[in-house]
Amino acid sequence: RKEVEQDPGPFNVPEGATVAFNCTYSNSASQSFFWYRQDCRKEPKLLMSVYSSGNEDGRFTAQLNRDSQYISLLIRDSKLSDSATYLCVVNAYAGNMLTFGGGTRLMVKP
Amino acid sequence: DAGVTQSPTHLIKTRGQQVTLRCSPKSGHDTVSWYQQALGQGPQFIFQYYEEEERQRGNFPDRFSGHQFPNYSSELNVNALLLGDSALYLCASSFGTSVYNEQFFGPGTRLTVL
Numbered sequence: 001r002k003e004v005e006q007d008p009g010p011f012n013v014p015e016g017a018t019v020a021f022n023c024t025y026s027n028s029a030s031q032s033f034f035w036y037r038q039d040c041r042k043e044p045k046l047l048m049s050v051y052s053s054g055n056e057d058g059r060f061t062a063q064l065n066r067d068s069q070y071i072s073l074l075i076r077d078s079k080l081s082d083s084a085t086y087l088c089v090v091n092a093y094a095g096n097m098l099t100f101g102g103g104t105r106l107m108v109k110p
Numbered sequence: 111d112a113g114v115t116q117s118p119t120h121l122i123k124t125r126g127q128q129v130t131l132r133c134s135p136k137s138g139h140d141t142v143s144w145y146q147q148a149l150g151q152g153p154q155f156i157f158q159y160y161e162e163e164e165r166q167r168g169n170f171p172d173r174f175s176g177h178q179f180p181n182y183s184s185e186l187n188v189n190a191l192l193l194g195d196s197a198l199y200l201c202a203s204s205f206g207t208s209v210y211n212e213q214f215f216g217p218g219t220r221l222t223v224l
Contacts, residue, residue: 004152031209031210032209032210041198042217043200043215043216043217043218044153044200044215045215046212046213046214049212087152087153091209093166093209095158095160095165095166095207095209096141096143096158096166096204096206096207096208096209096211096213097143097155097158097166097168098143098145098153098155098202098213099155100145100152100153100154101152102150102151102152103151103152
């Protein structure tokens with residue numbers, strides 16, 4: 001079993017749609033959680049950190065459920081520019097060693 | 111403020127050769143981590159350098175080695191290249207090794223092994 005699992009997609013949605021991605025992680029000792037965005041053939045960039053209380057940044061909302069070991073990302077009012085691969089990332093070990101999921105590909109169409 | 115830089119951007123090698131990739135961290139950062147990203151997969155942690163020492167290591171063979179210099183820049187060396195080593199190699203820097211510190215990624219070096 002992979003340490004961080006995501007549905008690879010692709011998710012094909014029209015502009016303006018709301019889309020949700022989910023991710024599960026296996027290490028209950030995981031300490032910090034992130035969503036990164038990666039455009040085609042580019043480096044990953046931090047989209048947002050994820051907290052147990054949930055957090056929102058504009059059209060993006062992230063949630064963490066430690067009991068279920070489940071992380072989610074909700075994107076409202078999708079834009080064409082949201083098309084990318086979204087990587088669920090967990091930091092399970094001391095020393096800031098990131099463990100990535102395989103990524104979920106999102107394609108927003110006009 | 112320069113971000114993380116990596117060189118070269120692309121590299122083509124043949125099986126059995128050796129390769130060295132270079133990384134300069136973001137200004138003010140002292141910790142460098144290396145990741146391997148195969149096509150269609152998420153990045154996998156190779157190792158991390160802090161205070162010129164390897165602090166953490168992922169599940170990679172000894173063919174993968176590294177170094178950190180006093181100016182915090184880092185090198186990744188891969189010996190006896192295999193076809194399966196073809197990937198995007200990403201360097202990430204952060205300030206310190208806390209799990210809560212954001213890691214900033216460089217643009218990567220795309221290695222092709224023929």
